Amino acid sequence: xxxxxxxxxxxxxxxxxxxxxxxxxxxxxxxxxxxxxxxxxxxxxxxxxxxxxxxxxxxxxxxxxxxxxxxxxxxxxxxxxxxxxxxxxxxxxxxxxxxxxxxxxxxxxxxxxxxxxxxxxxxxxxxxxxxxxxxxxxxxxxxxxxxxxxxx
Amino acid sequence: xxxxxxxxxxxxxxxxxxxxxxxxxxxxxxxxxxxxxxxxxxxxxxxxxxxxxxxxxxxxxxxxxxxxxxxxxxxxxxxxxxxxxxxxxxxxxxxxxxxxxxxxxxxxxx
Numbered sequence: 688x689x690x691x692x693x694x695x696x697x698x699x700x701x702x703x704x705x706x707x708x709x710x711x712x713x714x715x716x717x718x719x720x721x722x723x724x725x726x727x728x729x730x731x732x733x734x735x736x737x738x739x740x741x742x743x744x745x746x747x748x749x750x751x752x753x754x755x756x757x758x759x760x761x762x763x764x765x766x767x768x769x770x771x772x773x774x775x776x777x778x779x780x781x782x783x784x785x786x787x788x789x790x791x792x793x794x795x796x797x798x799x800x801x802x803x804x805x806x807x808x809x810x811x812x813x814x815x816x817x818x819x820x821x822x823x824x825x826x827x828x829x830x831x832x833x834x835x836x837x838x839x
Numbered sequence: 840x841x842x843x844x845x846x847x848x849x850x851x852x853x854x855x856x857x858x859x860x861x862x863x864x865x866x867x868x869x870x871x872x873x874x875x876x877x878x879x880x881x882x883x884x885x886x887x888x889x890x891x892x893x894x895x896x897x898x899x900x901x902x903x904x905x906x907x908x909x910x911x912x913x914x915x916x917x918x919x920x921x922x923x924x925x926x927x928x929x930x931x932x933x934x935x936x937x938x939x940x941x942x943x944x945x946x947x948x949x
């Protein structure tokens with residue numbers, strides 16, 4: 688099962704993916720530290736602090752290849768187990784804040800998560816691009832084709 | 840980093856503009872050739888080309904009375920990179936979540 692990505696506006700990126708699990712479990716996996724630490728680090732050790740209430744802060748530190756990558760934000764809205772919204776900041780790029788809304792829908796025992804990420808500005812989007820996420824390898828027109836297919 | 844990135848996602852949000860870009864990815868074309876390749880008016884094609892040009896995704900040049908359109912790979916790459924990096928992180932994260940959910944389910948059964 689792969690992620691679907693759309694770019695409905697010039698400051699938004701929408702991703703969706705479905706999981707073979709009930710909605711309350713998938714919601715808990717996104718919001719409870721004892722679950723988050725098992726997957727959010729993509730297999731890397733992860734320190735998790737999250738005060739999951741509106742106005743509460745969160746901070747995750749991923750330990751990868753001897754480096755620490757810290758992410759943080761604030762919970763903005765909660766409608767468990769339907770949705771939540773938080774802000775997202777990569778600490779080396781502090782001040783460049785992304786708002787992410789996660790929506791959980793369940794059908795036939797499968798849960799689809801739709802995450803909408805909205806950037807405040809062009810500068811923030813560019814910051815994300817330069818934020819230490821590894822630069823992609825040499826891209827070619829093949830990448831354009833793949834990209835265009837993905838968003839069509 | 841190309842500096843004209845504003846509007847680039849909305850430029851790509853339209854299927855005709857994506858089709859025009861996909862056509863230009865195979866080689867330069869004149870406005871007339873592009874107009875002939877799509878079932879819409881020449882004016883409509885011209886409007887789409889204006890949007891793509893303003894977003895820095897294509898450039899137009901004039902040569903011997905003909906206007907050539909050329910894709911700007913650096914700009915297209917910037918957008919594709921941004922989206923693919925974000926997507927790649929989340930693909931890895933959600934693959935890990937999928938595995939974890941499987942573990943939770945099997946713990947529940949045992």
